[in-house]
Amino acid sequence: MPVMQLAALYRYPLKSGKAESLASARLDALGVVGDRRWMLVEEGNGRFLTQRLLPQMSQLSALWNAAGGLTLSAPGRDSLDVPLPDADSELRGVTVWRDSLRVPDAGDAAAEWLSAFIGRACRLVQVPESRARQVDTGYAQPGDKVAFADGFPLLLIGQASLDDLSARVGRPLEMLRFRPNLVVQGSAAFAEDSWKRIRIGTLEFEVAKGCSRCVLTTIDPQTGERSADREPLTTLKTYRERDGEVYFGQNLLPRGIGELQVGMPVEVLA
Template identity: 85%
Template sequence: MPAMYLSALYRYPLKSGRGESLASARLDALGLQGDRRWMLVEAATGRFLTQRLLPQMSQLSALWNAAGGLTLSAPGRTSLEVALPDPDAELRGVSVWRDTLRVPDAGDAAAAWLSDFLGRACRLVQVPDSRARQVDTGYAQPGDKVGFADGFPLLLIGQASLDDLSARVGRSLEILRFRPNLVVQGSAPYAEDEWQRIRIGTLEFDVAKGCSRCVLTTVDPQSGERSTDREPLTTLETYRERDGEVYFGQNLINRGTGSLALGMEVEVLA
């Protein structure tokens, strides 16, 4: 293996749903193909829903298929196939943080299945490339777009950073608490904080900014339960706080499209 290499790849087809471990993946204009292109919103308001409000979303599996649709499944439920909606049919106004946009609704069957599982009236929506959001131009170029991820197309974490945090907390922490797309093996703890541009295989990435963390990191990705001791946030606050925010991992913007695979060399360009 190279000194530094890509050791894990994750996709989250549904924002705040279960993660999907991959051996390889395509990157398109919005990051990993199929990553966070689907989202749940409150039926009445269009406001986005995540594990911050509904920890049980961690038990919701939404597997992306090559046609762009989803297979929804959850414990004790019959799975449901959801087709990719027509990009111009039944547009619904939704909001993600400070962004508002109009995107296709996935229909009544998906809404009923999800509302029943979550005990809350919701709708499932999908973002076509043509309706994606502009990334904050304080950290990106005009024309850089993101789907339903919080702010950036990709999130990277160094395995050594997770190992260091686990040692400080006193128990092994699951990487999926932090919902990275890319995990890098072979770097020093928090080395990614200093990177500005990297190459993985033949693809280059701008390292846009650190990722500020929230209560979602305290949700056990297996059980969906919040940790009673507020870990790992409590420990992160002791040494990773800056300007009132707690940072762990780095947000990336891919410069170009292509493929990634586990084991590819990671090079720091700047």
């Protein structure tokens, strides 16, 4: 049996923005430190914006900078440093799916830069840990929190699962279509479906539920273009559909804080 290990680590500082590949990452109560702590919302109603509606967001780079804020960049645009909002920043009411919360607004300069890039009036917001959302208690414990990710702090995918899907589609697929935080190699295809609890290095994680997939997986992370054949969603529906949802990857809940590094062993505990 091959030894399983952590093959890749990703962070997405801005929800639906470009991925940041990491060699190591610190975990806090909300998952990978800095992951999906920033989000774009409609200026008028505070509703969250993603690549589902705006595929061009795949070309938007929003990377952590040394001061704790974000550096925004995009093709054909000058970059912009956005400071981390302070305690006195204006709070804005926002919605992520069914959750409503009030979070700091990142100011007019960021809003103007981003509105010009995406072509609609928007605001940039940031969530401090104290204002994070409760994870659905049908799958988590009271006190388990999530930042601006759709529902859970972490997403894990087995490399063999992607290889299986690529073989069925007939072309190699990019892992980043599925926006995982953790990629595991050395397991069988879809072995992660049966895991309940795992350990990576010294940190333990609960496997909460499978991740249901949407049209976002059909967007090429390099170009921002949707695939004309609606792949890989079309193929996933043929063998990964259950109760009207298509599943690929597993949502995790961290059970402790500490450091993860690529190459760490992965052990299934239950």
